[in-house]
Amino acid sequence: MDAEGRATFVNPAAERILGWKAEALIGHNIHLAIHHSHTDGSDYCVQDCPIFAAFRDGSVRRVDDEVFWCRDGHPVPVEYTSTPVYDQGKLVGAVVIFRDVSERKSAETRLRSTMEELRQALEQVEHLKHKLELENAYLQQEISEGFNSHHIVGRSPAVQQINYQIQLVAPTVATALITGESGTGKELIARAIHRASERNQRPLIRVNCAAIPPELFESEFFGHVRGAFSGAVSARLGRFEVADGGTLFLDEIGELPLALQGKLLRVLQDGEFERVGESITRKVDVRVIAATNRDLKQRVEQGLFREDLYFRLNVFPIRSAPLRERLEDIPLLVTHFLKATCQRFHKPELKISLAQIQRLQEYHWPGNIRELENRIERQVIVSQGDKLILDDLPSPASHIEHPGQSSAPCLTEQDCRQVQYQATVDALRKTGGKIYGEEGAAQLLGIKPTTLASRLKKWGIGKQVFSAQG
CATH class of the missing domain: 3.30.450.20 (PAS domain)
Structure with missing residues (x-):
């Protein structure tokens, strides 16, 4: 030119x-x-x-x-x-x-696109790896805590009602609210719901709401990106993302601070949240089960719990009955705990007498099933021989709410001897006069056979009388 x-x-x-x-x-x-x-x-x-x-x-x-x-x-x-x-x-x-340079530019564009796809794929792999590691950690925790058996032990009307409610709600995606005293097995009910649902191929993720510091609430529930705050040296998935496609169990929901309840309500309503430090809105499909030993309705009236969150959680309420309302389940519970504890402690399986079972049923169990399980574990450790002895069990009178104001008359020494005598006669009648061995009267009474023989001699009772009746 x-x-x-x-x-x-x-x-x-x-x-x-x-x-x-x-x-x-x-x-x-x-x-x-x-x-x-x-x-x-x-x-x-x-x-x-x-x-x-x-x-x-x-x-x-x-x-x-x-x-x-x-x-x-x-x-x-x-x-x-x-x-x-x-x-x-x-x-x-x-x-x-x-x-x-059209071809070169096209190749560069394709290369950039491929590199971006590879970056996203690697990011997704890292995301899935992190998610699987967290799921594995939760599953290992379940195994270590003995949650490999999820069935609810018992045949009482209270347990039958719970099982019926589980069958109703499990196939749905409805939120369930489990209420009841501490130690009644609320988490076991939550796991039974999850196990009976279509989400049972995914893990149940448990969150103890009372244990999360307020400043870490959003990070724990929704996750964060690297550099979101001081100490965030790497990205982290929140509990909702880990539970995506599965079940999130919010234990002790009544302890959640009021200031944080609105943030939880949003993700429960819309299934949407943002990780701390990023503006991308993420969606999850999570089934929520909550549990509390608090009276949430009362806390709503006191201004300590949001009413809209309460209604969102209380779609399907389930009451976990205290052990004192299902004393007829104690024999089955004791058998279950005794077998599991002996296996875990590598001890020969122990036996428990009918008299010991009756003593357990006379106690009111303020700590509920957890107290029963702990007591069985302790006695398995200290018991000698092949029998479980509950020598340290508080007497029925120890749970009276107002000491000194009992309406029941005190037993005299003569009354106690009469009770002992009648129990012995009843045991001999049930066993046809058998004192020793399996299903003998001594085993039913929870005493040594020599002790029983000595009492019979003292009272002048012959076991032949009962053998003849059999």
Whole structure:
């Protein structure tokens, strides 16, 4: 081109790339013909054109990220060099050498797209790895805490009612609220619901709401990205993400601070949340089961619990009955705990007498099933021989709420002897006079056979009388 920017020569390669014939370009301003606009279609000012700059200041210009416009109006990615031309020391124009880099640009675009897909795939793999590690940690915790057996032990009307409610709510996605005193097995009910649901292939994630510091609430529930706050050296999944597709068990929900209840309500209502430190809204599919030993309705009235959150949680209420309301389940519970404890402590299986069972049923169990299980464990450790002895069990009178005001008359020494005598006679009658061995009267009474024989001799009772009756 000449010093005015008009084309003076166009070779066949340029004709092929641009779709222009040489005669159509020669004599015309080359910038206006093929370099008039940027890639985005905006005007390209001629004063900014590198091609023209070459013969204005005599410098060589190399460009690799612009487009030339074809005759049909579509842009072609090019890289070009504009070299000034001198004639006898005078700048007379420039030579522009360019090539079509469409394929290279397409390859670069594909490479960037592939790299982005790979980055996202690696991020997803890391996400899934972290999620699986957390799920595995929860499952290991379940195993260590003995939750590999989820069935609820008992045949009492209270247990039958609980099992019936579990069968009703488990197949649904409804939120369940389990209420009851501490130690009644609320978590076991939650696990039974999860196990009977269609979500049982995913883990049940437990959150103790009372144990989470307020400043870590959002991070624990919703997760955070790296650098979200001091100490966040890596990204972390929240409990809702880990429980996605499964069940989230919110234990001790009544202890959740009022200021944090609104944040929990939003994700329960919409299934949406954001990790701490990012603005991306994430959706999860989580079935929620909550449990509390508090009277939430009373806490609502006291202004300590949000009413809308209470209604959101109390879709399907289940009451976990205290052990004193299901004393008939104690024999089954004792058998269950005794077998499990002996296996866990690697001890031979112990036996328990009917008299000991009766003593357990006379106690009111303020600590409920947890207290019963702990007492069985303690006695398994200290028991010698093949029998479980509950020597340290408080007497029935020890649970009177107002000591000294009992309406029951005190037993005299004569009364106690009479009770002992009658219990012995009843045991002999049940066993047909058998004193020793399995299912003998001594075993039923929870005493040594020699002790029983001594009492019979003292009272002048012959076991033959009862054998004859059998």
